Amino acid sequence: MGLALLIVILKTMGLRGDAVANDGARFWCRILGLTFVMGVVTGIPMEFQFGTNWSRFSEAAGGVIGQTLAMEGIFAFFLESTFLYLLLFQERRLGARAHWFAALLVLAGTWLSGFFIVCTNAWMQHPVGYTINEMGRVELASVWALLTNPWAIPQYMHTMIGTTITASFVMSSIGAFYVLRGEQLASAKRFLSLSVVVGGVASVLAAFPTGDMQAKLVHEHQPETFAAMEGHFHTETGAALVIIGQPNMETLHLDNPLEIPNMLSVLTHLRWDAEVEGLSSYDRDRWPTNVPALYYAYHIMAGLGTMFIAISFLGIISVLQGKLYSRRGLLWIYMLSLPFPFIANTAGWATAELGRQPWVIYNVMRTVDGHSAQVSGGNALFSLLGFAGMYALLSVLFFFVAVRIIAEGPVGDASRGDEPQVRLDRAPDHESEALP
């Protein structure tokens, strides 16, 4: 999703006559093609999984969340699959403008897909626009309410910005790799100057306003989740913001805490000495099931997010000074930062999902009531092991192919990138044979 955005920007630069950017776009399209296949094959099981493993949840809530999932198929997946092929293999045939437009439609497809899937998740976090019938099934009262869920909008923005940070840091990392090795310099500099700026802006937007809006929503609508996330066990006035520390569930305290005094009160209530409810003021059966895991997931995300802002601050200053390519230390940092946005995104989703526990639909249905009763634990474990093995294999394959693409690099790619397209062309007809 983030990569599609960067490709559209590169294609736009290409359309204005920047040949290096256009070659760069072609290089990133190869990476996009690879990630897309992996996304398709790992994504298909997810739609099936609602029915196979969560049948009681699906039966109860399918009338609502099925709608957004079907919208994703109809409005996003068809668009992506149709135009991705044009983007990847039909550049010469389409010409510059139509190819740019194909890139734009792929971008629209991926971002729409994100919207519908986030709407689905947002409804599970904060159900709206529904009624419950006498059989205990959830019925949809308003599609509009489902699509304009107040929870969905900040969550969508935050998620999309997360993908943009990821794509930007991956681009920066590969650009830095090339510059440090003294290879592919023209392309690498284009990648770096674009991605450092986009990644920097996105890193700030991830924290403020979108991250802040989300935290306020959690504080308002899922207060016990908020307290657990922040590691805030006891209600106090002028609550401190925890930076690090290990939650101890026996004593309900943080071991070895490092805190900013009064900051949590300021962030939640904009007042120095406001009272912030602690986890212990809620019934224990409403607590998130795994408080330490939730706390760590949230702090890993927030910590890495802060790190991205710090790196980007140095990066953008260097771009403005025109000294980015000579600051090898900073380039090393960018190169090594490759895995961290992936970790931050995963931790962010873990925060959302662990935070919602013990509910599958917050305040409506508990997770223990949602799974498929007739699928035995043995069958579920069997398929889980199978998928774990398959996904491990897929990640090895992904790295293997991705490393090869990166080793080949964008320069000299002009002929290679078109090769599948050339092979796909129809036989020259009479008209074109007549050309000199």
Next chain:
Amino acid sequence: MTVETTWFCLLWFMMAMYAVLDGFDFGAGILHLFVARNNREREQVLQSIGPVWDGNEVWLIAAGGTMFFAFPALYATSFSGFYLPLMMVLWTLMGRALGIELRHQLKDPLWCSFWDVVFSVSSLLLTILLGAALGNVVRGVSLNTDGVFFAPLWTDFRVGDNTGVLDWYTILIAVTAAAALTHHGALWIDARTDGAVQARSGRIARIVWPVVLTLSILAAVASISVQPNIVAGLKARPWLSVVPVAAFLSLSFTRRLHRRQRSSAAFRASCVYIASMIASASISIFPYVLPARDESLSLTVTAAAAAKPGLKAALYWWVPGMLGVCFYMYFVSYRTMPASQGRVPSKPLGTAGRSSRSGH
């Protein structure tokens, strides 16, 4: 027609579209190792489906989504009841996608051969699995009084009250599906390639056709014998018998057109055949969405459907959305793709870059 019945028709429309469109990809996959002997020929087969296979597969995803919101109880019951077979479906779907898309990443003979086999074997297995699934739906499953079931892979291969996913009937349907889609795929390759690949596919289509016909007749007879609802349904709505008749008519047209070397027309006739076979399956179970072996426990369209207001609201976005999809898929994927203006050539064109701009 009630809103629930409308969604029943729309859902089966999507299934028919999926069977027709991804059906020829499956057929091409099954034939991949046989009609294409060297690297260039293999590329030819893959390029004939390359632009469209992913879009075709989205029909399955979109049909799954539609089933999820329109018939949540059907979605939940059938997906969890067919747990193990569906896991196999997922693996073979993954294998196909990887086979098609990873093969061209490396120009290495071992790499390419490996993915060719993965693609072909997954295609065959997937066809058999989906065919067996269709057989299970038509035959009915062992729903209990709680409205759930859990199908073992097989029991004694008889069509009884305690039957598994595989019994003689579902195996017959699976084999019929494999034959019909092999035929369908052979016609597609015949219409979209040239050279040796085209010649071999044409020959295979001619050999497989009598098998498809025989199996289709057997499947029709067997279906009537295992599912009493078919006769009852046709008595109530006799005009619906045009659909199975259309299936057999279009199958015989396929032969005639193919004999006259009109391979694209033959392929279109085969599309009608596949779609009518799927439509016949839907007619044979209506008014149920999932018949049970004990008929009184069958899941009806009304019982499985979501609440009416949601279903009505969904028509407002679903219908325009699908019209849009059909429109651009047709024009972009099937009309302007190189493979549909001509054939995927048997020789790679080193200098085709310049000529390719000419179009219409």
